[in-house]
Structure formats: structure tokens, C-alpha cells
Amino acid sequence: MGSQQHQSLYDILEVPRDAAQEDIHKAFMRAKHTYSPDSPALYSVFTKEEADELLRLIEEAYAILGNPRKRKEYDDGIDRKSNVVTPGHLSLVSEGTQAPPSNAKPAPVKDKVGRSGYSRYEIDDSLEKEIETKEVFDGAFLQRIRTYKNISIDQVTKATRIGRHYLIAVEANDFRSLPAPVFVRGFIVQIAKMLNLPEKRVADSFMKLLKESTQK
């Protein structure tokens, strides 16, 4: 499947270079449906793993092409180089998920196991205390909590239906890549719920950061 990565993002979504944003969105929805686990069209050609891999490529392609600003950057990049963008470019988008948890220090003798409803994790008292008293919840801290609680981005996507690219943008504090504030607030509330955090406090804090960033 390595050869899939030599396609341009437009090829992956099967849209022309000058496609309208709406068409890109439609193509994305269609492709997601094609590679969904129970899609009849996959029967006898792609395994589940291959379909998941393709789905990942498609989501990463949409993370860039679905965002007008990133799309323009990408287009400029293509015009400068050849038509093919290597996967290294794409992996910048998902860097966040590959970062090791920052609190991977071995916890002092602890038998306490926390449960999040999606995972089990070892309780870190100091971090739990930090969470309790925390005032400012930015994307990076949310990511820290998520990895601490052993919840993957995939799990969050599946449970909340929030697009992977938006989750990554939230954790990267990439406010400009997020949709309208009313949606973002909804995202944060759902994420906070999943992470067993106080929803209002987290959402208020994050939205304040978002607002401040747009005013700069």
C-alpha cells in the first residue's frame, strides 16, 4: 500500500485541482462511505486494515484540502515542486498523535487504576491535582490528559464523531483551522466529557483562548 502515498492529495480525494470547496467536501463524505467497515464495495478486494489505511489517507488529505488556507499553502507548494507530495508532509498533521505522553515518568508505587469509560490508566495523583486546580485548558493540556488516560484520537473520533483533523487542530491550538466557534464549543464539551473533565470550565477556558487568538 506504500504506493498510495505517491498520489497528490487531489488524487486521493479524486477531485480536480480547481474543485470547489463544496465538491471537495462531497468527495470526502463519499470516500469515507466507500471505505467504511461495512461497505459492500470493499468485499473481496480490500482487507479491513487496508481500508483503514486508505481512510486515514483520505482524512489527512481532507484535513488540508478541506481547509481553504491550508489548501492554498499546499497548492503553492505543488507549484514550486513537482506534483507529488511525499507522506512526510502529511505526517506533520498527525504529529500530535505520535508524541509520547509527557507524563511518562514512572509513577511512584501506585496500585490505583483509573477508568475513563474508554480505557484504563494508572492514576497520577499530581496530575489529577493539577487538573482539579487548572484554570487554563488549552489544546496541549487536553492532549496531555488524553494521553495520560490512554485514550487514542481514533477513540475520540469514533465516540464523538468529531473529524480527526479537527481533533488534531484542537490539540495543536491551531485555532484558525477550526470551524465556527459555536461548533468548536460543542467539540470541547464533548471532549471534556470523554476525559471526565468539568465541561463548562474547560469549554469557557478554551473558547477564551480561541477568541483571544482571533483578536491578535
Added chain:
Amino acid sequence: MSLVSSATRIQQKPLPAGGYVLWAFGGGKGGIGKSFLTTNIAVCVAQIGYTVTLVDLDLTGANLHTCIGNDIPKLGLSDFLQGKTANLKDLTTDSKINRLSLVGGVNDSFVPSQITPENKQLLKDQLRGLPSQFVFLDLGAGASDLNAEFFTFADQSVLITTPEPTSIENSYQFIRTAFHRVLKQVELATNSRALFNGAMENRLAYGIRTPQDLVRYIMRTDADVGARLKADLDRFKLKLILNQVRTKTDIEIGYAIKTVCRQYFGMNMDFMGFLDFDNAAWQSARKKQPLVLAFPFSHLSGNLFNIAKSLVDPRQNSAIL
């Protein structure tokens, strides 16, 4: 003596520029509606104003004459393939439908392995020489070599499938066979057997999992062979019709198959449209009449006409419906 009356030649529309002449209708599974669709689309095209000849290439049993309400043909393709006649025009009969004629198929226990390469070539030449503006080949079910040969030989290759997993599975098998046929042709033409064999033998090492991976490998390894392979695959005009649709979500399957075809086989496929499952289909079959004539105002008739129109004029590239 030609049995095609000159009356069918009157009032024929000129072909649209870039329009295709020889179409093949195939599919992996039996009973999905190939003969039904071949016949009805042919009738639509004839009614639009072009002359059409239906050719029954289903070696498991000829049915087209029944679909259009003709008598059982006295001479058919079995006679041609056994060398009893060398002229397809002798086998062409009129139908009750204006501008539509038929070359009957095999109707006795004729074993396909008896077809010699010379006969096949003669058939191909003769198909090109038929006087009609359009020639529709109805292939039998299944992914046989013969079907793959004529499917890839045609100007336009229409694959018919239904939403059932069994049908989809057989459709991919059918495309696989057609793909391999194109590969083999290129291999022979460029004398590159070692290249292809080497690729397949070491496919794990080279990361070749899908047919598209193979094409990419060939293109990277040998530019000339790769260019020829890509050109031949691009020249293969593959169209998809989704038949016997039962639910709204079934429709998406057509687009999904198109995507999978591109990602897996590296082949472009046009999704021409879908047709609902409709009782009118079997009712018209019992009457031995094409549906578009038996039930001209049915929903299905409209859909069939739309598909026929966009097949005829490639400039109308919109997926209908």
C-alpha cells in the same frame, strides 16, 4: 444475401462526433440483468434514431431473440464459429423494432473450447464490418477468457452489477480478468514476460499488493513497457450500471465501486447510473417484449433512456438520475 432490410437504414441520425460504435455488456454474475439491459438500451438507442445490431455472444445459451420477441433464429453464431458461414451479415435478422437487428447466438450444445483463434479474429473483423451505426455485444455471465477478450475488444465496456455482495464479488473478478487480459496483451506486444513474471514472483518484496501496485512497479522499472501498459489501461473505457437497486443507500455502492476500481485496479470507471428493482422487468420479460416498449411510461423506461443518451454521446458526461 443480407437480411437487413434497407428500410432500417432510412431516417438514421448521424453519429455524434466521438461517439462509440461497438459496445460490450458484461458482468460476473448470472441473472443480474445483462440481456435485459443490453436489449432495452439498444431499443432506446434505436428509438433515438440510430441503427443498432444486437449480437448474442452468450455461449451458455442465447436469449436476446426472446427479449425482443423474435422467433428462434435459424442461423446463429454457433454456425459462424463452426465455420458453416463466414459472413455475419448472413446471420443478421430484422426485428419488429425499427432500426434494430439481431445476430442470434448459440442454441445447441456448442462447446466454447472449439473456438479457434482464427474464428475469433474473423468474428472481430466482421463485428467491425456490420452496417449498423451501433453494435451491442451481450456477453455471457462469468469471467471467462472469451468474455474478457470481447469485453476489452469493444470501444466501450459496460459492466453491470447489482448491490448484492455476491454480485460485487463477481464483478471484481470480472474486472480482474479483463485487467489481466490487458496485461497479457502488453506483455506479448513488448516481449516483457520476464519483467511481469519477476514482478509477480517477488511481489511481497516489491510491495505489490494490488493490481495498481503492479502497474506502478512496471512503470518505475521499465519506462517503455510502463507507458504502453498505462496507455492501454487508459484506453479501456469502463462503465458501470447498477441494476436492481432496492434502497437509497444501495446507490452509493456505485460510487464506491468506482473509487475502489481506481484505487485497487488503477482503472477509471464511469458510474453511468442505477436502475431500481422493478416488477415491470420480469413482467415485460414474460411478455417477450423490451420493457421500454411494454411499459413506456414507467420510471425504469425514463432511466433507461437517460443512460442510453449519455452512453451514445460521450460529451454528455453527467451521471444521470
